[in-house]
Amino acid sequence: MRRYFKYLKEYKWHCIFGPLLKWIEAALELMVPLVMKQIIDVGVANGDIPYVLKYGGVMLAMGALGLGCAVFCQRVASIASQGFGTNVRNALFSHINTLSYREIDKVGSASLVTRVVNDVNQMQSAVAIILRLVVRAPFIAAGAIVLCMITDWQIGLLVTLVSVLVGLVLFIIMKKSVPFYATNQRKLDRMSQITNENLEGARVVRAFSKRDKERARFDGAAEAMLQNSMRIGRISAYLNPLTFALVNLGIAAILFVSGVKVNIGRLTSGEIIAVISYMAQILNAMIVISNMVSLFTKAHASMNRVSEVFDLQSCIRDGGNAQPDFTAPAIQFENVSFSYAGTDKYALTDVSFSLEKGKTLGIIGGTGSGKTTLVNLFPRLYDCSLGSVKVFGHDVKDYSQESLRFIFGVVPQNGNLFSGTVRSNLFWGNDKASDEDFAEALKIACAYDFVMEKGGLDQPVAESGRNFSGGQKQRLTIARAVAGKPPVLVLDDSCSALDFATDAKVRANLAALEGTTTVIISQRASSIRGADEILVLEDGRIAGRGKHEELYENCGVYREICDSQARAEA
CATH class of the missing domain: 1.20.1560.10 (ABC transporter type 1, transmembrane domain)
Structure with a gap:
């Protein structure tokens, strides 16, 4: 008391x-x-x-x-x-x-x-x-x-x-x-x-x-x-x-x-x-x-x-004051395993990979394969159970939480928006950005046209963005992340509500961002086909790793995903 x-x-x-x-x-x-x-x-x-x-x-x-x-x-x-x-x-x-x-x-x-x-x-x-x-x-x-x-x-x-x-x-x-x-x-x-x-x-x-x-x-x-x-x-x-x-x-x-x-x-x-x-x-x-x-x-x-x-005390404590080394790989996983509280079963098991700065990594896998769990470890929303996660040359535990999360621009799959205006939502990405910066971010996310048609940056946003469609919300959340100009951009199935043409255009705009490392999680093989490297996850393990052509040739899980989607589209 x-x-x-x-x-x-x-x-x-x-x-x-x-x-x-x-x-x-x-x-x-x-x-x-x-x-x-x-x-x-x-x-x-x-x-x-x-x-x-x-x-x-x-x-x-x-x-x-x-x-x-x-x-x-x-x-x-x-x-x-x-x-x-x-x-x-x-x-x-x-x-x-x-x-x-x-x-x-x-x-x-x-x-x-x-x-x-x-x-x-x-x-x-x-x-x-x-x-x-x-x-x-x-x-x-x-x-x-x-x-x-x-x-x-x-x-x-x-x-x-x-x-x-x-x-x-x-x-x-x-x-x-x-x-x-x-x-x-x-x-x-x-x-x-x-x-x-x-x-x-x-x-x-x-x-x-x-x-x-x-x-x-x-x-x-x-x-x-x-x-x-x-x-x-x-x-x-x-x-x-x-x-x-x-x-x-x-x-x-x-x-x-x-x-x-x-x-x-x-x-x-x-x-x-x-x-x-x-x-x-x-x-x-x-x-x-x-x-x-x-x-x-x-x-x-x-x-x-x-x-x-x-x-309750957070199990995630601030580490040191490490500063990112932008000459080092953007993300490194070394024998990482992770389990959620209350279960002994690992959601990720012995995952290892490295992503160089400025490259694009695609992550694909079936439902429950561990895709979202994997990217939640990047900004240290969870700590891994075993192994280590490094970002720009330092273990994530050596960064302060604020500086680590400044490195990442995360776009969640459910397109969360907050009540207010379009401008107030974009300020979440960068509270010092100008209207010109926001306009550029909206253009990259293919959101500029519908935002201007609805009333511009001062267009009201209802609770949870209910006055926007699913695709519009996803594009606004992409624009919010891009406005912050993060070194690493993480798209967690963030184009799932977009049609194929808009999805392709957004990806092309993101690929043109100079110096930005991009991680794309998607259920669509077409969305990650052009990535510099693709990780295929199955039951929390890496089932395949490489470019599209070699994975299609050598990875049965990836080939099955591609073929089933091709038949569905046909």
Whole structure:
């Protein structure tokens, strides 16, 4: 819990004044029954109207002052809690961005979204409640008990006994419900994951008429969450009835004892009214405490989930400050093997090759052969399990992550665009580029014409680029990478949505880039046919290596790919 105090540091005075104001309000509230007792025992008993009006005015003034304290406390608590939530959320988002793909895969993107949004909201609500009520409710409960003891020690003991029993009920219910709140957040993760998948794959779901199946899958996740919530509800359902029963029994016992004491002259009417008022205050305080316990239970579960993310450390650490040697080979793999977390099976096995600067490497293979895994090792999105990966003469582990990734311009196969404009997306490649640089990059990617037709560089880009076709998104992502003028350009099946003519034109434009080393991954043999060297992957191993002609002659896997595609095109 201490790790989160720093996120409240800039709200130090809010955290001091908020509880202080609530303490003043609580003290005023505790004084009200005492004033009421004086009005009844002195003013009403003696028929002294000026006395009643005087102390009635005092009660009104106390109420107004208490209201003012409560309003200001609400304000400062809101500012501090909102600021706390923002600080934690920003820190968590920044930390997630330092994690490698391996850690992100381990937790899951849907779970990370839930933790950044929902879990931090629970923690934020807890901070607000702490500043507003954590001082007030216990102070009123304890103060009311003490004042009851001062009024009459026997009645005070009764009040104390009832308060202890209510506290015991709260503790038992909290202990029983804590595990279920953590489970509830995991169920919420699952619902978020299914929702995410269906929103991103809406077209696929409809194309395969799987809406009913996906609805059933979501209903199953929702039902699982409902059942867990009902378990929490069944436990929590005992809280208010037991609390009210104990308090009402306590009030009944107090009234009985008070009646006896009034008859023998040990208590006055005003003192009875004061004791009953204190009992009501204790009841309200206990209800507030029970609600706080429920909220803190949820917040504690959420805090643990957020802490789990903060505790994750990237397995990829910055190495040294190596500078690229542009006279050395651009990329070298030496006996590289790689396996994903949670499996012993290698996705790549004993891969070795070298790519000279300025050359073009084509990579081809069937689905699941390890093509994307291979290029993810270039910019060190993952670390290899065995062997070494070198870039321009240095092991990738000797570079800082920032300088290494500056070397590569990666174009992913799914054409990710960000909401904004065409210009803001191209700035990702080079934030110092001019409009002329962007125009040149768009021309190389064969995207200039449709961008100018749609409104130029200021053309809006919807979420995930939904207002562009698949081919247009791919060309824009190619332009984004080219705008950065990277020494190594990596195209991960980035022309799969383009027609053959446009694909060929883009490749020709890229080949004309002077001094750029290009790696092209493609399912199409025609897309890599003109590469200086081609790697053929099969089950994570190199099945063939060389130029098109020699591979077609000597590599059965490559020949089969070429022939099957030629028949399909025919």
